[in-house]
Structures are given as C-alpha cells and as structure tokens.
Amino acid sequence: MSTDIDTSSKSLSGKRISESTINRLSLYYRALSLLEKEGYETVSSKVLARREKLTPAQVRKDLSFFGSFGTRGLGYPVADLKKEIAVILGIDRVWRVALVGIGNIGSALVSYKEFARQGFQIVKLFDNDQRKIGSNHKGIIVSDINNLATELAEDNIEMVVLTVPATVAQYIVDEIVKAGIKAILNFAPVNLKVPDDIYLRNENMSMELEYLSFAIVNNHTQKKVKL
Amino acid sequence: MSTDIDTSSKSLSGKRISESTINRLSLYYRALSLLEKEGYETVSSKVLARREKLTPAQVRKDLSFFGSFGTRGLGYPVADLKKEIAVILGIDRVWRVALVGIGNIGSALVSYKEFARQGFQIVKLFDNDQRKIGSNHKGIIVSDINNLATELAEDNIEMVVLTVPATVAQYIVDEIVKAGIKAILNFAPVNLKVPDDIYLRNENMSMELEYLSFAIVNNHTQKKVKL
DNA sequence: AATGTAATGTGAAAAGCTTCACAATTGAAT
DNA sequence: ATTCAATTGTGAAGCTTTTCACATTACATT
Numbered sequence: 001m002s003t004d005i006d007t008s009s010k011s012l013s014g015k016r017i018s019e020s021t022i023n024r025l026s027l028y029y030r031a032l033s034l035l036e037k038e039g040y041e042t043v044s045s046k047v048l049a050r051r052e053k054l055t056p057a058q059v060r061k062d063l064s065f066f067g068s069f070g071t072r073g074l075g076y077p078v079a080d081l082k083k084e085i086a087v088i089l090g091i092d093r094v095w096r097v098a099l100v101g102i103g104n105i106g107s108a109l110v111s112y113k114e115f116a117r118q119g120f121q122i123v124k125l126f127d128n129d130q131r132k133i134g135s136n137h138k139g140i141i142v143s144d145i146n147n148l149a150t151e152l153a154e155d156n157i158e159m160v161v162l163t164v165p166a167t168v169a170q171y172i173v174d175e176i177v178k179a180g181i182k183a184i185l186n187f188a189p190v191n192l193k194v195p196d197d198i199y200l201r202n203e204n205m206s207m208e209l210e211y212l213s214f215a216i217v218n219n220h221t222q223k224k225v226k227l
Numbered sequence: 228m229s230t231d232i233d234t235s236s237k238s239l240s241g242k243r244i245s246e247s248t249i250n251r252l253s254l255y256y257r258a259l260s261l262l263e264k265e266g267y268e269t270v271s272s273k274v275l276a277r278r279e280k281l282t283p284a285q286v287r288k289d290l291s292f293f294g295s296f297g298t299r300g301l302g303y304p305v306a307d308l309k310k311e312i313a314v315i316l317g318i319d320r321v322w323r324v325a326l327v328g329i330g331n332i333g334s335a336l337v338s339y340k341e342f343a344r345q346g347f348q349i350v351k352l353f354d355n356d357q358r359k360i361g362s363n364h365k366g367i368i369v370s371d372i373n374n375l376a377t378e379l380a381e382d383n384i385e386m387v388v389l390t391v392p393a394t395v396a397q398y399i400v401d402e403i404v405k406a407g408i409k410a411i412l413n414f415a416p417v418n419l420k421v422p423d424d425i426y427l428r429n430e431n432m433s434m435e436l437e438y439l440s441f442a443i444v445n446n447h448t449q450k451k452v453k454l
Numbered sequence: 455a456a457t458g459t460a461a462t463g464t465g466a467a468a469a470g471c472t473t474c475a476c477a478a479t480t481g482a483a484t
Numbered sequence: 485a486t487t488c489a490a491t492t493g494t495g496a497a498g499c500t501t502t503t504c505a506c507a508t509t510a511c512a513t514t
Binding site: 017019022023025026027029030031051052053088089090091095097104105107108109111112114115117118119120158159161182183184185189190191199201203204205206207208209210211212213214215216217218220 | 244246249250252253254256257258278279280315316317318322324331332334335336338339341342344345346347385386388409410411412416417418426428430431432433434435436437438439440441442443444445447
Binding site for chain 3: 044064070071072073074075076
C-alpha cells in the first residue's frame with residue numbers, strides 16, 4: 001500500500017477529515033456488512049470497535065465528523081449506518097474502472113471479486129503486448145494501449161488500476177492523465193509524478209513485508225491496528 | 228494495505244519509532260537503490276525528499292532515529308545509507324516465506340518479482356484443493372494444507388502470506404499460529420484475531436479504491452504522500 | 455411518572471507526529 | 485588561513501490525531 005492524496009481535506013462543512021478516518025470508514029463498512037448478515041439491528045461503538053481492534057471513542061469521533069447516526073442508550077442502526085457510510089465513501093454506486101497491464105498482478109485483479117463487491121467494476125483492459133491484445137479475460141477483450149485515450153473516453157472510465165512494470169509506469173500514467181482520468185491506483189513500486197488535481201494512490205505490497213521484517217528483527221511490540 | 232502491528236514500538240534505545248517512519252524507510256531504500264543505479268555517490272535530504280514527495284526535515288528526522296549517517300555540507304553516502312537501511316529493516320538477508328491459498332492473488336504473488344528482489348523468497352505453497360495440491364507453480368509443488376505445521380517447521384519458514392478466502396482465513400491463521408509462525412501478511416478482507424506476540428499485517432486493496440472514490444465524491448484536495 | 459442503565463456526541467486534554475530554525479560541521483574557493 | 489556555501493542533526497514549536505470524561509438522551513423497568 002501507499003499514496004498521494006491528502007490526509008487533511010476539507011470535504012464537508014470545512015472540517016478536515018483525516019486519511020485515517022476515511023480508511024477506518026472502510027473498516028466500519030466491512031464490519032457493518034458482516035453484522036447485517038449476522039442479523040444485528042443495532043450495534044454499539046464498543047462492539048464495532050472491538051470487531052476492528054479500535055477504541056469506542058475513535059469510532060464515535062470518526063462517525064461524528066459526518067453526522068449523528070446513533071441513538072443514545074441504544075447504539076447505531078446497522079443497516080442505516082452501512083448505507084450512510086456507503087454514501088460518504090461514494091460506494092453507493094458502480095465505478096467503471098479500467099486496468100492497464102495484464103501481467104501477474106493485473107490478471108489476478110481482473111478476477112478479484114472483492115473489487116466488484118464494493119462496486120468497482122473492471123470493464124476495460126489494456127496492454128501493449130501483441131500476444132495479449134485481443135485475448136479474453138473474464139469476458140473482457142484486452143485493448144491496445146495505443147488506443148487508451150479514445151477507449152477510456154468512449155467507455156466513461158473514471159478510475160484506472162495500473163499494474164505495469166515500474167520502468168514504464170511513468171510513461172503510461174502520463175497517457176492516462178492526458179486521457180482525462182482523475183483517479184489512479186498504482187501497483188508499480190515507483191513514485192509517480194502527476195498533476196495536483198489527479199488522485200493517485202500507491203499499493204506497495206513489499207512495504208508490508210518489509211514492515212514485518214523490521215518488526216521481527218527489532219522485536220517490535222504490538223499495540224494497534226494499522227490501516 | 229493494512230495491519231495489526233504497532234506504530235509505537237521501542238525498537239532501539241528505548242526510542243519509539245512510528246510506523247510512518249518505518250514505511251518511509253522502505254521508500255528511502257527504494258529511492259537509494261535507484262540513485263545508486265544512476266551513479267550518485269551522495270544524496271542530500273533535499274533530493275531524497277523530493278524523490279519521494281516528502282520534506283527534507285522529515286528525511287533527516289527519520290534517519291536520525293537510527294544514527295548519524297550523513298556528512299554536514301555533503302549529504303548522505305548513497306551506497307552506505309542503503310546498506311544501513313537494509314540492516315534496520317532486516318532486509319539484508321533472505322526471508323523464507325510460505326504462501327497459503329493458490330487462488331488468483333496467490334498465484335500472482337508467487338511470480339511477483341518485487342518480493343524476491345527485496346529478499347522475500349516464497350519457497351513453499353499450500354492449498355486445500357486436491358486439484359491444486361501437487362501442481363507446480365514456478366518450480367514449487369503445492370502442498371496439502373493439512374501438512375501445514377510439519378512442513379512449515381521442516382522448511383524453516385519465518386513468514387506467511389495468506390491469500391485464502393475471507394471465510395476460512397481465521398481458521399487457517401489459527402493453524403499458522405499453532406505452527407509457530409510469528410509474521411503474517413493477510414490479503415483476506417477480514418479482521419483476524421491473533422495472539423499479541425504475532426505480527427499480523429493486512430493488505431486491503433479495496434480500501435485504496437474506496438479512498439479514491441471518497442476523494443472524487445468529496446472533492447478531496449491533495450497535499451501529501453500517503454504511505 | 456420516576457428511576458436506572460446504556461450508550462452517544464463532543465469539548466478538552468493528552469499523545470504523537472511533522473516542521474521549523476539554527477548551531478555545528480564539512481569541503482571548496484579565495 | 486579565512487571565508488563562503490551547503491547541509492546535517494536536533495531541540496523546540498506547531499499541528500494533528502487520539503483518548504478521556506462527562507453531560508445528555510433514550511429506552512426499559514418498576
């Protein structure tokens with residue numbers, strides 16, 4: 001994991017919402033989905049916190065930035081709160097996503113059900129390899145990356161997942177930006193330069209292993225959930 | 228991305244090193260590798276910072292937790308600093324890693340070169356599916372998950388990458404813990420319970436897309452690099 | 455109707471993290 | 485040998501995030 005978008009935005013009424021808060025909303029959403037399936041109608045900040053290894057105060061504070069969703073003495077209505085969070089996160093809709101780079105990680109993500117489950121629909125694939133162009137992945141035909149700009153526009157793509165080699169990532173991201181895409185999730189282990197108005201986020205899987213390595217070697221003590 | 232290991236550990240001389248600092252060490256390491264290839268002998272905190280969209284003060288502060296690696300007026304010696312960071316992160320060696328769950332993501336990670344490049348060698352694969360057990364992935368034969376405990380021990384495995392479905396992840400992680408593994412990188416979108424002495428880290432790829440979604444919907448302004 | 459219990463929402467305090475700013479130090483130039 | 489320019493290392497300040505603690509409110513019970 002890793003990124004480029006700010007932490008301190010003024011989203012709502014001028015309040016600054018931290019990145020950590022947004023990330024925790026994702027966790028709450030996931031926990032609420034589960035609670036809903038388990039048949040719970042309400043849930044307290046205490047229970048929600050325990051489920052995601054956070055504190056009740058943190059849960060209440062996070063939610064309070066966006067409104068008053070609970071009932072004193074009772075807790076939060078599971079189904080309603082889930083919907084509210086979906087609206088806040090913008091996942092109460094389907095996002096049309098393109099994926100560029102049909103390598104190991106890229107092809108895996110095409111079949112990754114969790115994306116679709118959260119409303120991120122991969123509807124377009126691109127590669128520069130003639131052997132891959134025209135091939136079918138989960139019902140999607142791989143397009144030639146040279147047609148990126150026109151095809152992204154034609155298909156109303158709003159986000160791009162970038163799974164190309166690090167060496168070409170900057171070139172490709174420039175093309176994606178030129179094509180008018182505003183949100184990019186980059187898996188290449190490289191720091192990409194993008195204009196200020198582009199949302200870029202980096203997924204750096206080695207970094208997580210490096211953290212584990214550091215933890216073992218330095219006898220790190222455990223305390224909190226990292227987001 | 229995402230986890231379970233603390234942020235505020237006392238690794239060295241009682242100093243607390245934050246998780247952000249550790250994550251930035253990974254970035255510095257990557258930047259230094261590149262600088263080394265480009266032929267630089269020294270680098271200033273200013274240049275290093277610019278490469279990873281951080282501030283020079285941040286770079287200096289981070290490094291100062293671990294020692295004095297620079298020369299005033301000159302900067303940091305690229306090759307040496309890279310080695311120092313490798314030692315700090317514990318990546319100046321090879322880690323023997325097992326991967327459990329040969330699905331989409333799992334098989335992609337077996338071929339993910341970036342892991343090997345950082346010293347994380349996947350040497351063992353497990354699955355519970357009879358059709359997969361015995362099959363060969365990049366030279367590794369998939370083992371039966373029922374032999375997890377004995378085979379992990381026999382092979383001196385120190386870390387496990389977990390790419391099983393969310394529904395079975397808790398069960399599997401319990402087995403992994405029983406087998407004596409202390410570090411786990413979990414890709415299942417579920418909050419796993421582990422004893423306090425186990426290092427667990429979560430990679431949550433949907434969370435990153437959800438952040439992008441939030442950013443677009445709420446007109447988030449950009450400022451910093453997220454780690 | 456009154457009392458008791460549970461649990462939110464939130465200012466304020468505490469803790470943690472980042473940036474500032476400057477003394478100290480090095481190498482280069484004169 | 486002296487001066488100048490560059491750049492580190494670091495305490496202190498500033499800012500952000502988390503936690504605390506409590507008034508408030510809703511429901512259940514008597």
